[in-house]
Amino acid sequence: MTQPITSTTTTHEPDVWLPTLPPTDLVFDDGVPLESNRHRLAMNLLIESVYAALSPRKNFYASGNMFIYYSLQQIKNRDFRGPDFFVALNVDGARERQGWVVWEEGGKYPDVIVELMSPSTANVDLTEKKNIYEQIFNIKQYFVYNPADPTSLQGWELQGNGFVALQPNDKGWLWCEALGLWLGTWHGSIVQETTDWLRFYFPNEQLVLLPREREYERAEKAHEEVEKLRAKLRELGVDPDAV
Numbered sequence: 599m600t601q602p603i604t605s606t607t608t609t610h611e612p613d614v615w616l617p618t619l620p621p622t623d624l625v626f627d628d629g630v631p632l633e634s635n636r637h638r639l640a641m642n643l644l645i646e647s648v649y650a651a652l653s654p655r656k657n658f659y660a661s662g663n664m665f666i667y668y669s670l671q672q673i674k675n676r677d678f679r680g681p682d683f684f685v686a687l688n689v690d691g692a693r694e695r696q697g698w699v700v701w702e703e704g705g706k707y708p709d710v711i712v713e714l715m716s717p718s719t720a721n722v723d724l725t726e727k728k729n730i731y732e733q734i735f736n737i738k739q740y741f742v743y744n745p746a747d748p749t750s751l752q753g754w755e756l757q758g759n760g761f762v763a764l765q766p767n768d769k770g771w772l773w774c775e776a777l778g779l780w781l782g783t784w785h786g787s788i789v790q791e792t793t794d795w796l797r798f799y800f801p802n803e804q805l806v807l808l809p810r811e812r813e814y815e816r817a818e819k820a821h822e823e824v825e826k827l828r829a830k831l832r833e834l835g836v837d838p839d840a841v
Contacts, residue, residue, distance in 0.1 A: 665697040684708035748794035
């Protein structure tokens with residue numbers, strides 16, 4: 599037997615059906631890989647970036663290519679794979695999860711979702727999944743991006759009972775109000791693959807650096823300071839290598 603959790607229209611919380619299936623009966627891996635290695639790198643980049651941006655906060659959870667279970671009918675059909683990237687705010691970020699099971703999260707849905715499109719998934723991402731995220735999940739913001747097309751970034755924000763398209767800034771970035779971050783493209787190399795990646799930027803439009811990028815930047819600054827000191831010693835007639 600299932601039991602519905604109802605909600606009012608003022609909070610826009612959808613009905614959630616609680617199945618009697620124990621968590622061990624849920625499938626958390628559909629065996630379908632991401633479209634390409636670039637898609638996998640793009641997903642991991644977003645996950646690592648959002649943790650870098652929101653640190654030291656602990657009250658959020660971000661992941662990707664993970665099932666989101668929200669209804670008994672969806673479990674029976676097993677016809678909906680999880681989003682490529684999502685963030686849920688105001689939750690226990692340290693809790694171990696195999697998937698996002700809405701009825702185990704107190705009815706909580708993700709706040710932000712990003713789908714990494716490809717020619718084979720774009721139609722579903724822009725229609726079926728968009729409708730689910732808007733009408734069932736009522737997520738705050740939804741974004742789509744094709745890692746092979748730097749002009750493909752689109753986004754929507756829930757206003758009232760439906761999505762409204764977000765307008766880009768002069769750089770083509772979209773403001774993610776839920777996270778307080780810009781979402782935009784960045785051209786560079788990630789694990790020896792160079793393309794226009796989707797990345798987060800702080801409100802001042804500075805790139806959110808990954809931990810390894812911060813370390814590299816600190817090392818570069820330290821090297822510059824050493825070189826300045828060596829140059830100053832030379833000006834004073836002192837051989838820096840002899841000091």
